[in-house]
Amino acid sequence: MLGIDNNSFIIISAAFGLLCGFLFFSVRVGFPKTIAGLSEWGWACLLMVIAALGFTTRGKLPVLFSSYFPNLLIPFGVIVMHRSLAMFGNLTVSERPLFALLCGASVALGWVTFVVDDYGIRVIIVSALLTVLFGACSVSLTRYHLKRFPEWFTCSMYATTALVMGARCVSALVSGQTLIRENDTSTIHDLYILAFPFSLVAMSLGFLLMANRALQGRLELQALHDPMSGALRRDAFLETVEREIAVSRRYGSPLSLLITDLDNFKAINDTYGHLIGDKVITNFSAQATQLLRAQDVIGRYGGEEFVVLLPQTGIEAALAIANRICTCIAETNAKGVPPYTVSIGAACLNMNNPDLLSLLDAADMALYAAKRAGKNRAIAAPMKPAV
Numbered sequence: 001m002l003g004i005d006n007n008s009f010i011i012i013s014a015a016f017g018l019l020c021g022f023l024f025f026s027v028r029v030g031f032p033k034t035i036a037g038l039s040e041w042g043w044a045c046l047l048m049v050i051a052a053l054g055f056t057t058r059g060k061l062p063v064l065f066s067s068y069f070p071n072l073l074i075p076f077g078v079i080v081m082h083r084s085l086a087m088f089g090n091l092t093v094s095e096r097p098l099f100a101l102l103c104g105a106s107v108a109l110g111w112v113t114f115v116v117d118d119y120g121i122r123v124i125i126v127s128a129l130l131t132v133l134f135g136a137c138s139v140s141l142t143r144y145h146l147k148r149f150p151e152w153f154t155c156s157m158y159a160t161t162a163l164v165m166g167a168r169c170v171s172a173l174v175s176g177q178t179l180i181r182e183n184d185t186s187t188i189h190d191l192y193i194l195a196f197p198f199s200l201v202a203m204s205l206g207f208l209l210m211a212n213r214a215l216q217g218r219l220e221l222q223a224l225h226d227p228m229s230g231a232l233r234r235d236a237f238l239e240t241v242e243r244e245i246a247v248s249r250r251y252g253s254p255l256s257l258l259i260t261d262l263d264n265f266k267a268i269n270d271t272y273g274h275l276i277g278d279k280v281i282t283n284f285s286a287q288a289t290q291l292l293r294a295q296d297v298i299g300r301y302g303g304e305e306f307v308v309l310l311p312q313t314g315i316e317a318a319l320a321i322a323n324r325i326c327t328c329i330a331e332t333n334a335k336g337v338p339p340y341t342v343s344i345g346a347a348c349l350n351m352n353n354p355d356l357l358s359l360l361d362a363a364d365m366a367l368y369a370a371k372r373a374g375k376n377r378a379i380a381a382p383m384k385p386a387v
């Protein structure tokens, strides 16, 4: 109907596949290893290329190489794509059912290709298999954030391709399995052929956008967070406090700040070594974070000094949280971490401490008082009498 020359589209599919494969192998080199599945996607594209090249040898090579293997390589490529999506999202999904389906289909296809030589049934088997496989990839993608464009786009492309494959299967079923390849000029057949190069490019583009988004997220996270403790970096933390102070002033809601300092940390380093010292810092950040609410923010202020922002929290509640942290840290019994304690100074936004600097200053003074009072305790900054 559309007058599509099959062979031209098969060659275009091979060229697109080659470009996509090359793109993914190049991207793999530049992207961090933690963004997984990129080279697997590249291999999936190359499998499609080999399949397409196999189809172009129709009439020149035995049907085993020009039809049977290429017809199986495409679904195999889709299963590799499924694996690559699972690796990317760290999803625990198994490809075993898909491989079992492929094995079953390979037996059926062998029978149809070498025993009965029926083009119609071959189309039915391959398109049905591809419907299930593209559908499985689309379903797998629903486990990602579909509100984000790259994930939504990739998922839609898989679903659309599955629909085209399904439509091809139904049309072959309806037409009674007696189609002769040379006479197959139906629109659905043209769409089926068109779907391969275009969906390969569209899905690859979608997956590339997903990888790019993941990289962007990772870079943002690294820029804002201290890699060792996972707490916010000092600048990012102070920016957050400034923002929260503005909110607090506007709505008249309380806001408190804690400055924490590990006790005798130099002695810990000297006794156990810097690596264990680092473990103590990481342990502290993790434990303190567990004791905080979702809206609280922890930042690394200096070496073994952390700051905690407690929005919507008055000084009594802040002191209670600080005491909870002190108690929990003093009872630490984590493997590979020596016993340690922490001192904490607490201050809240008020007439004495109306801005970031005075708030930090007041919490710092309270911390100093806690150290002088014998460490392993929390002290709140006193209210200065009004003059």
Ligand SMILES: Nc1nc2c(ncn2[C@@H]2O[C@H](COP(=O)(O)OP(=O)(O)OP(=O)(O)O)[C@@H](O)[C@H]2O)c(=O)[nH]1
Binding pocket: 261, 262, 263, 264, 265, 266, 267, 269, 273, 274, 275, 276, 277, 278, 281, 302, 303, 304, 371, 375
């Ligand atoms: N392992 C490790 N040590 C650090 C890090 N940052 C700072 N330090 C060390 O932390 C120690 C801080 O020591 P001090 O400031 O003297 O304080 P302290 O020994 O904890 O004494 P008090 O604060 O009075 O209890 C120094 O020896 C720093 O070298 C880090 O990232 N890792």
